[in-house]
Structures are given as C-alpha cells and as structure tokens.
Amino acid sequence: MxxxxxxxxxxxxxxxxxxxxxxxxxxxxxxxxxxxxxxxxxxxxxxxxxLDVLPDSVPDSAxxxxxxxxxxxxxxxxxxxxxxxxxxxxxxxxxxxxxxxxxxxxxxxxxxxxxxxxxxxxxxxxxxxxxxxxxxxxxxxxxxxxxxxxxxxxxxxxxxxxxxxxxxxxxxxxxxxxEDDTAAEEExxxxxxxxxxxxxxxxxxxxxxxxxxxxxxxxxxxxxxxxxxxxxxxxxxxxxxxxxxxxxxxxxxxxxxxxxxxxxxxxxxxxxxxxxxxxxxxxxxxxxxxxxxxxxxxxxxxxxxxxxxxxxxxxxxxxxxxxxxxxxxxxxxxxxxxxxxxxxxxxxxxxxxxxxxxxxxxxxxxxxxxxxxxxxxRGLPVRVLRSLAEVDIPRLTALLEKSFRRTLSAEGFYRRLETDLDFVIVIGDYAGAAVVTREDDGTEEGICYLDKFAVLPSHQGDGTVDFLWVALRDETYGLGLADASNPSIGSLSGKGRGRDLVWRSRADNPVNKWYFERSNGFTKSADGKWKMFWCDAEQRLREKAKEAGREFGGGRLARIVEDEERGRLDRWAPVIQSIKSAWV
The missing domain is CATH 3.40.1160.10 (Acetylglutamate kinase-like)
Known part of the structure; x- marks a missing residue:
C-alpha cells in the first residue's frame, strides 16, 4: 500500500x-x-x-x-x-x-x-x-x-x-x-x-x-x-x-x-x-x-x-x-x-x-x-525435518485432513514418503507444514516437488502462511543466497545450491493467482485439469544474468530458460502428473 x-x-x-x-x-x-x-x-x-497443495482458504494473507x-x-x-x-x-x-x-x-x-x-x-x-x-x-x-x-x-x-x-x-x-517477603511468589x-x-x-x-x-x-x-x-x-x-x-x-x-x-x-x-x-x-x-x-x-x-x-x-x-x-x-x-x-x-x-x-x-x-x-x-518456531522418523505422523495427518477438509489415504501417502521424502517444514505444534519430495526424472538431481502445503484453519490469516513459504523458499529455490539464511532448526542456513521447486494445482483453484505471484511460470496439463507451477533456482538465474551481462530482475520478470534447460518442462510434466492423489 x-x-x-x-x-x-x-x-x-x-x-x-x-x-x-x-x-x-x-x-x-x-x-x-x-x-x-x-x-x-x-x-x-x-x-x-x-486441492493437492494448498486449501483455497489459506492465502488470504496474499x-x-x-x-x-x-x-x-x-x-x-x-x-x-x-x-x-x-x-x-x-x-x-x-x-x-x-x-x-x-x-x-x-x-x-x-x-x-x-x-x-x-x-x-x-x-x-x-x-x-x-x-x-x-x-x-x-x-x-x-x-x-x-x-x-x-x-x-x-x-x-x-x-x-x-x-x-x-x-x-x-x-x-x-x-x-x-520488596515484601510475604508477597505471593508471582507478585x-x-x-x-x-x-x-x-x-x-x-x-x-x-x-x-x-x-x-x-x-x-x-x-x-x-x-x-x-x-x-x-x-x-x-x-x-x-x-x-x-x-x-x-x-x-x-x-x-x-x-x-x-x-x-x-x-x-x-x-x-x-x-x-x-x-x-x-x-x-x-x-x-x-x-x-x-x-x-x-x-x-x-x-x-x-x-x-x-x-x-x-x-x-x-x-x-x-x-x-x-x-x-x-x-x-x-x-x-x-x-x-x-x-x-x-x-x-x-x-x-x-x-x-x-x-x-x-x-x-x-x-x-x-x-x-x-x-x-x-x-x-509472537509467531511460532519453525523446524526442518529431514527424515520420516522425525515426523509426528498422527499430528501431520490431522493437520492435512483439517486443512484440506479431506481424508488422507495415509498408508499409501507415508509409504511413498519413506522412499521419496526430501524434508518437511513444520511450524509450531503442527500448525502448518510443507512436505517436499525428490521425484525421479532420470537426472541425478531429480525434481524438488512440493507435495503438500497446509496450515490449520485456526492459523490461517495470522501470518503462518507467509512464514511457512519463506522457510520453503530458503530451503529450495532461494538456497545459496545471503538472504536465504533460514534461522529455523534443522535448516541448511543458506548453504548449498538452489533447486527449482515444482508443484501442481487444479486448474480451477482460486489460489492459483497467489501461486502465480510467487512462481516463475506455469503450464497447463494436456487435459486442462492441472496447472504445473515452478520457481527457478534464484542463484542460477543471478549467475546466468551476470554471465550474459544482464541485470537480474528477479521474481516473475526473470523468465530465463537457458539452452541446457530447454525440454525440462517436458521432462517434469509426465512425472508430476503421474503422482497419485493422496486422498481417499
């Protein structure tokens, strides 16, 4: 404003x-x-x-x-x-x-x-x-x-x-x-x-x-x-x-x-x-x-x-x-x-x-x-969990079901996380969580995929959504930059190489505008039911812009697709679309 x-x-x-x-x-x-x-x-x-990433009620904060x-x-x-x-x-x-x-x-x-x-x-x-x-x-x-x-x-x-x-x-x-020694302890x-x-x-x-x-x-x-x-x-x-x-x-x-x-x-x-x-x-x-x-x-x-x-x-x-x-x-x-x-x-x-x-x-x-x-x-503490053993599965399940207002197919969901989990960001006592997996696309790095992003209804509108997304950015596409030194427990503290973050959302999801503002781009699925969003690794964009003598514009303005990256959307799309729904 x-x-x-x-x-x-x-x-x-x-x-x-x-x-x-x-x-x-x-x-x-x-x-x-x-x-x-x-x-x-x-x-x-x-x-x-x-929907499969964020309930439409969450990003009023945007x-x-x-x-x-x-x-x-x-x-x-x-x-x-x-x-x-x-x-x-x-x-x-x-x-x-x-x-x-x-x-x-x-x-x-x-x-x-x-x-x-x-x-x-x-x-x-x-x-x-x-x-x-x-x-x-x-x-x-x-x-x-x-x-x-x-x-x-x-x-x-x-x-x-x-x-x-x-x-x-x-x-x-x-x-x-x-002071009066006869006063009550709290006084x-x-x-x-x-x-x-x-x-x-x-x-x-x-x-x-x-x-x-x-x-x-x-x-x-x-x-x-x-x-x-x-x-x-x-x-x-x-x-x-x-x-x-x-x-x-x-x-x-x-x-x-x-x-x-x-x-x-x-x-x-x-x-x-x-x-x-x-x-x-x-x-x-x-x-x-x-x-x-x-x-x-x-x-x-x-x-x-x-x-x-x-x-x-x-x-x-x-x-x-x-x-x-x-x-x-x-x-x-x-x-x-x-x-x-x-x-x-x-x-x-x-x-x-x-x-x-x-x-x-x-x-x-x-x-x-x-x-x-x-x-x-006052906020809530933020933790980054690197293994499924660290996750309180009943609390995460309750969070996802309350946030999405749907029943989780828990057995299949957690069986997939046993092999594919990258990390889980948890805010407070499971007031919010982001579940990120590493999907196999035939490359050594794989796809950094945002599988679930959820906040309890009681915490929607109190800043938890923004705090969660900022921590997510610092662990993925913002990693490697000085401004991504996430102070959360278990975080990488800005050390490492940034990775492209990819996620999907139903085409009619009203939250897509919120996603668009935070992404570098999106593409629609062949059947028109889904949109696939991504955030480019900011460190790579800055380096490429510097090599080309360009000024880095950042955000949605930096739509840079280098020659070696052409075809990545074609590589991502079938993998992302093949992920089965986690809901009953």
Missing part, C-alpha cells in the same frame, strides 16, 4: 477511501468486526474442493500483496465507521517531532479511534537520555520538554476531534531493593522492575471507558515516592502485563470494557526494523519465535546510526506481545507512513506479503522503501 500523508484524510470520503484501499479480505473483515463491531452479515466465499482498484461502495464501511466496542492499543510516540509531524500523527490516532481503537499513548524523546541527570536543573528541563510534548499531542488530538486525557499522575512504579519483583498496580491502571480504564485517549509520561514512582524517568519501553511493557491481566469491567453507562491491548504501535522517525536479507530495507514481517536471535545476530554496525532504536523496539515488541493475545501484532512505523496504521488495524497484515519474491518487492518494482513498516508477531 502506497504511503500517504494523513493530511490527505481531511475529508470523510478520503478516510473511507483509505479503508477501501486496505483491501480487507472476508477473513480480515470478520476478524475486525469480531473485535470492534456488532455482528454483520458477511457473505462467505464459494467453497471449492480442497490479498495485501497486489494493488486493487477501490470500489465506490462497500457494505462493510458503515460497520467499520461505527464501532460500538472500544479496544485499546499501546502506542509509543518516539519523538522529537515538529508540530506538523505531531499533527499528522495525532490525525492518525483520531482515525484509529473512529475505527474503535483507543490509543494508550506514552510519549518519549530519543534526544533525552533515560538515565536521570546528576543536577536538578537538567532533570527539570528534561521533564519540561517531555511534559510539553504531552501537552502538544493532547492539543493536536483535540483539533482532530479526538478527546484526549493527559495522565500526569504516575501510573507506573519502580520496585525497590526491599515478587526484582529491584528496578517497572510495574503498574490497580490504582494506576484505573486512570487508563476510566479514560478508555469514556472514549478518551490517555497520554502518559515515561516515568515511574520509586520507593521514595519520587518520579523517575524510566523510558517509554519499560512503561509500555508494564502496561501490557497489567492491562492484559485485568478483568473486563462495565462502566456506569453500561459499556463493557476489555483492557487487553490488541496492537502495539511504535511511531518513530527511522521506520521499520532493517533486514539483512533486504540490504537494510525494513523487514515486512517478523516471526519472533523463530527470527529474534537471528535478527539480533545479523544487525550490522552501521544500522546503529541509521536505526539506533531498532533493536530496543524489537525487544519492546517481544516483551509486550508475550502478554497480548496470540492474534495481536506490533507495528513499527515511520511517521511518514501513517496510512499503514489503518490498513494494519483492519487487516492485521504487513504492507506487502513477505512471501513474494524479494526482487519483485525491492529490485524491480521498489514496493519496499525505507519507510515501509515492519509487522511483528
């Missing part, structure tokens, strides 16, 4: 258009409405039979990857603009910002409030150190600067008809050296830990119940009852823990309030988390359970200057998401890309699908820019 200044959203028509441009799928709409609006009638898509022409009317807009349920988000305003920038951010907060998301904001400044200065004059000057930013933000929120409440009381506390805290008790949380609850945006200072009360600047990250982490564990309440007006935050928004000047795979451009989405340590380990020294708070914001997201619901997400976004916040609220997806070809996003079309936001999820 292209970046737009929130100055463009001055009129209601522009705001509605921004909602339409988010291109929410049916699943996205259901998810949003379940949290913010009364039930509405959302027509279900026509059901088609499950809906944000291709631009769509907004329709003039959408029956969901009325519900989107009239939410009756308010849910909170934790927001870090990471300044300093000019008046124009802060005004734009305030307009974004007002737009989110119209959609039912009440921002709980903590204002912070990068130009003020977290540690308290040694002299009283400097401490007073720092507090004055932060307090002035709180007042400025409240002012701009009011200008955009978003009532805000500055919380000047200190809602957070610092644990001291001598004991380490010295210096920041926490929020019920009294402090009441300030937040009252503001949210009344539809006001609470704006807080990044301070905490120490055991000596002195206000200490602790930084926004510690306050937000304490709020995530306290708000998520608070019981829902009912206000005097009868409105029921659930304080559990659904989003964490970090609005800064530096943009998303830089990616080693994207030469410093931002990650589109991050699976914390699988990628956190890898991102820290590949963080380049120069990024400490261009993105000085990237790792601390990553740590903040990790700390907060541990307390938030599994479907919750964090968005690290530049103040120059505020429209992304609206799209993220409605779809809970990154600006572009991370499973699209890297070159298609960056090198050829430039969809990913410095200001593209990074979506962060």
């Amino acid at each position: 292209a970046s737009r200044s929130l100055a463009d959203f001055s009129h209601p028509q522009d705001f509605i258009l921004s909602i339409l441009q988010a291109s929410p799928s049916t699943r996205d709409s259901r998810s949003y409405l379940s949290s913010f609006a009364p039930p509405v009638s959302v027509e279900s898509p026509s059901q088609t039979p499950a 809906s944000s990857s291709a631009p769509r022409t907004p329709k003039p009317a959408n029956p969901l807009v009325a519900s989107l603009l009239n939410p009756i349920i308010r849910r909170p988000a934790l927001v870090k305003i990471q300044g300093p910002f000019t008046d124009a920038q802060l005004n734009s951010i305030a307009r974004g907060m007002a737009q989110l409030q119209k959609l039912g998301l009440v921002s709980v904001i903590v204002v912070d400044r990068d130009d003020i150190p977290v540690s308290e200065p040694s002299d009283a004059a400097s401490a007073s000057r720092q507090r004055t600067l932060v307090l002035r930013d709180v007042e400025r933000l409240v002012h701009f929120l009011g200008r955009h008809r978003a009532p805000a409440r500055p919380i000047l009381a200190t809602v957070a506390r610092l644990a001291g050296e001598e 004991k805290r380490t010295p210096g830990e920041v926490f929020v008790e019920r009294e402090g949380l009441d300030h937040i609850r009252r503001a949210v119940e009344e539809g006001e945006i609470p704006v807080l200072l990044p301070v905490a009360l120490d055991p000596g009852c002195r206000s200490r600047r602790t930084g926004a990250d510690k306050v937000l982490g304490a709020l995530a823990s306290s708000m998520s564990s608070a019981a829902p309440s009912t206000s005097a007006s009868g409105r029921r309030t659930n304080l559990t935050p659904l989003r964490l928004l970090v609005i800064n000047r530096e943009g998303g988390i830089p990616s080693y795979a994207r030469a410093g451009l931002p990650h589109l989405s991050i699976n914390l359970a699988s990628e956190l340590d890898y991102i820290r380990g590949t963080f380049l020294p120069q990024w400490s200057h261009t993105h000085p708070t990237a790792l601390s914001n990553l740590a903040l997201a990790n700390a907060c998401l541990q307390h938030m619901p599994r479907e919750a997400s964090a968005l690290v976004v530049s103040h120059r890309s505020p429209a992304a916040m609206i799209a993220n609220l409605i779809t809970n997806k990154p600006a572009h699908s991370a499973s699209l070809p890297h070159a298609l996003l960056v090198e050829s079309e430039g969809r990913v820019t410095r200001d593209t936001p990074t979506l962060i999820r």
Whole structure:
C-alpha cells in the first residue's frame, strides 16, 4: 500500500477511501468486526474442493500483496465507521517531532479511534537520555520538554476531534531493593522492575471507558515516592502485563470494557526494523519465535546510526506481545507512513506479503522503501525435518485432513514418503507444514516437488502462511543466497545450491493467482485439469544474468530458460502428473 500523508484524510470520503484501499479480505473483515463491531452479515466465499497443495482458504494473507482498484461502495464501511466496542492499543510516540509531524500523527490516532481503537499513548524523546541527570536543573528541563510534548499531542488530538486525557499522575512504579517477603511468589519483583498496580491502571480504564485517549509520561514512582524517568519501553511493557491481566469491567453507562491491548504501535522517525536479507530495507514481517536471535545476530554496525532504536523496539515488541493475545501484532512505523496504521488495524497484515519474491518487492518494482513498516508477531518456531522418523505422523495427518477438509489415504501417502521424502517444514505444534519430495526424472538431481502445503484453519490469516513459504523458499529455490539464511532448526542456513521447486494445482483453484505471484511460470496439463507451477533456482538465474551481462530482475520478470534447460518442462510434466492423489 502506497504511503500517504494523513493530511490527505481531511475529508470523510478520503478516510473511507483509505479503508477501501486496505483491501480487507472476508477473513480480515470478520476478524475486525469480531473485535470492534456488532455482528454483520458477511457473505462467505464459494467453497471449492480442497486441492493437492494448498486449501483455497489459506492465502488470504496474499490479498495485501497486489494493488486493487477501490470500489465506490462497500457494505462493510458503515460497520467499520461505527464501532460500538472500544479496544485499546499501546502506542509509543518516539519523538522529537515538529508540530506538523505531531499533527499528522495525532490525525492518525483520531482515525484509529473512529475505527474503535483507543490509543494508550506514552510519549518519549530519543534526544533525552533515560538515565536521570546528576543536577536538578537538567532533570527539570528534561521533564519540561517531555511534559510539553504531552501537552502538544493532547492539543493536536483535540483539533482532530479526538478527546484526549493527559495522565500526569504516575501510573507506573519502580520496585525497590526491599520488596515484601510475604508477597505471593508471582507478585515478587526484582529491584528496578517497572510495574503498574490497580490504582494506576484505573486512570487508563476510566479514560478508555469514556472514549478518551490517555497520554502518559515515561516515568515511574520509586520507593521514595519520587518520579523517575524510566523510558517509554519499560512503561509500555508494564502496561501490557497489567492491562492484559485485568478483568473486563462495565462502566456506569453500561459499556463493557476489555483492557487487553490488541496492537502495539511504535511511531518513530527511522521506520521499520532493517533486514539483512533486504540490504537494510525494513523487514515486512517478523516471526519472533523463530527470527529474534537471528535478527539480533545479523544487525550490522552501521544500522546503529541509521536505526539506533531498532533493536530496543524489537525487544519492546517481544516483551509486550508475550502478554497480548496470540492474534495481536506490533507495528513499527515511520511517521511518514501513517496510512499503514489503518490498513494494519483492519487487516492485521504487513504492507506487502513477505512471501513474494524479494526482487519483485525491492529490485524491480521498489514496493519496499525505507519507510515501509515492519509487522511483528509472537509467531511460532519453525523446524526442518529431514527424515520420516522425525515426523509426528498422527499430528501431520490431522493437520492435512483439517486443512484440506479431506481424508488422507495415509498408508499409501507415508509409504511413498519413506522412499521419496526430501524434508518437511513444520511450524509450531503442527500448525502448518510443507512436505517436499525428490521425484525421479532420470537426472541425478531429480525434481524438488512440493507435495503438500497446509496450515490449520485456526492459523490461517495470522501470518503462518507467509512464514511457512519463506522457510520453503530458503530451503529450495532461494538456497545459496545471503538472504536465504533460514534461522529455523534443522535448516541448511543458506548453504548449498538452489533447486527449482515444482508443484501442481487444479486448474480451477482460486489460489492459483497467489501461486502465480510467487512462481516463475506455469503450464497447463494436456487435459486442462492441472496447472504445473515452478520457481527457478534464484542463484542460477543471478549467475546466468551476470554471465550474459544482464541485470537480474528477479521474481516473475526473470523468465530465463537457458539452452541446457530447454525440454525440462517436458521432462517434469509426465512425472508430476503421474503422482497419485493422496486422498481417499
């Protein structure tokens, strides 16, 4: 989604258009409405039979990857603009910002409030150190600067008809050296830990119940009852823990309030988390359970200057998401890309699908820019299993049958895998899996064939599909490249030669558009019932392009078929078409 200044959203028509441009799928709409609006009638898509690779319900996650022409009317807009349920988000305003920038951010907060998301904001400044200065004059000057930013933000929120409440009381506390030894084990805290008790949380609850945006200072009360600047990250982490564990309440007006935050928004000047795979451009989405340590380990020294708070914001997201619901997400976004916040609220997806070809996003079309936001999820661990003995067969069977809504012919399927299995990628406790085999086509290498690609219905739409496909790419057609250093357990970590990946799908499968966007090409079977897709080994394409003096375009644009490869489709097709169905 292209970046737009929130100055463009001055009129209601522009705001509605921004909602339409988010291109929410049916699943996205259901998810949003379940949290913010009364039930509405959302027509279900026509059901088609499950297919041999991916059930048609999975790749809704790809809906944000291709631009769509907004329709003039959408029956969901009325519900989107009239939410009756308010849910909170934790927001870090990471300044300093000019008046124009802060005004734009305030307009974004007002737009989110119209959609039912009440921002709980903590204002912070990068130009003020977290540690308290040694002299009283400097401490007073720092507090004055932060307090002035709180007042400025409240002012701009009011200008955009978003009532805000500055919380000047200190809602957070610092644990001291001598905590109460009689406290329950789960209530004991380490010295210096920041926490929020019920009294402090009441300030937040009252503001949210009344539809006001609470704006807080990044301070905490120490055991000596002195206000200490602790930084926004510690306050937000304490709020995530306290708000998520608070019981829902009912206000005097009868409105029921659930304080559990659904989003964490970090609005800064530096943009998303830089990616080693994207030469410093931002990650589109991050699976914390699988990628956190890898991102820290590949963080380049120069990024400490261009993105000085990237790792601390990553740590903040990790700390907060541990307390938030599994479907919750964090968005690290530049103040120059505020429209992304609206799209993220409605779809809970990154600006572009991370499973699209890297070159298609960056090198050829430039969809990913410095200001593209990074979506962060708690995610699930990823493992690569190299033998059938490592596979939990009952769990894999249950996953395939639930995902495809068909009965697996288990005996024949697993008997084939005993001889033909290459590897299985498993996400979480079999929330998703990709089964890859090595088919005999008369060559030494054979065919790298994607036999099954499945995600449980309960995990469709939460990023699992993209995480699974990215891991699949890193183990097959992306292997051998620096940006394919898959950090998953059991992976090849980018070492080796890339291999063409081939798979088939029924010709009438609505998922074929999603496949096409991720493939280098496809061909139809003679009887017209099947389409055979493939992804060329990217390492080979780059080498051939370099030898020929061509610039590598990547993605679907790099349709290079060298002389020695001619006839490979004729060699692949009969082998792929002869594979028997695994379903009863």
